[in-house]
Amino acid sequence: MPKNSSPVPHPTTPATVPHQALPPGVTVLAFRKVKEPYGWLGNMAPYPVTAEGVSWRTNEALFQALRFSDPEVREAIRRAKSPMQAKFVAKRYKDRQVIEPMGPEDCEHMRNCLQLKIESYPFLRTRLLQTEDALLYEDVSARVPPAQAVAAAQEESRLSGTKQRSLFWGALRVGDHLYGHNTLGRLWMELREACRA
Numbered sequence: 001m002p003k004n005s006s007p008v009p010h011p012t013t014p015a016t017v018p019h020q021a022l023p024p025g026v027t028v029l030a031f032r033k034v035k036e037p038y039g040w041l042g043n044m045a046p047y048p049v050t051a052e053g054v055s056w057r058t059n060e061a062l063f064q065a066l067r068f069s070d071p072e073v074r075e076a077i078r079r080a081k082s083p084m085q086a087k088f089v090a091k092r093y094k095d096r097q098v099i100e101p102m103g104p105e106d107c108e109h110m111r112n113c114l115q116l117k118i119e120s121y122p123f124l125r126t127r128l129l130q131t132e133d134a135l136l137y138e139d140v141s142a143r144v145p146p147a148q149a150v151a152a153a154q155e156e157s158r159l160s161g162t163k164q165r166s167l168f169w170g171a172l173r174v175g176d177h178l179y180g181h182n183t184l185g186r187l188w189m190e191l192r193e194a195c196r197a
Helices: 059-065 071-078 083-092 104-120 122-130 146-153 161-169 183-196
Strands: 019-021 028-031 049-051 054-056 135-138 172-174 177-179
Touching: 019 146, 049 059, 049 104, 054 059, 054 071, 059 071, 059 083, 059 104, 071 083, 104 122, 104 183, 122 183, 135 183, 146 161, 146 172, 146 177, 161 183
Parallel strands: 028 135
Antiparallel strands: 019 177, 049 054, 172 177
């Protein structure tokens, strides 16, 4: 799989929620469900990929499998019929993970999965470039109530594990602010910049 040396910052306390004011006039593109206009940016989108001679139904399945070194676990994830099922299979074996979720290696694996996806589907590279300078983010508002994200950003409360993960990979928009690490969106924007070079 391709490597990129640009590190993705790893939050020291993922329970905290960063937020940023959106610059005036910036185009903001959210991706949620695979059937929506920018759904192809999500790992659940139905674009099979091949890594090291092995076919995967989705980026999500490959990404989940990369957290394990056990070939039987990887194969169980690969055989999953849907990306959500792949996620559940991985969850079943979480005590055997060798990669820390949301850690630097996990982020590098995500970057490599995204790179592989656009290498496998050149029209997706074109679509990515067509987003121009838009801010891209995975909208997790269906998983995290906005009031909880705002309170966590103000350090008035802590988030549960599922909500922490959602706001690590994605973000949610409240007015002219974006709450969350937006790691997946930032990786896509970095990749878009690399495609321009």
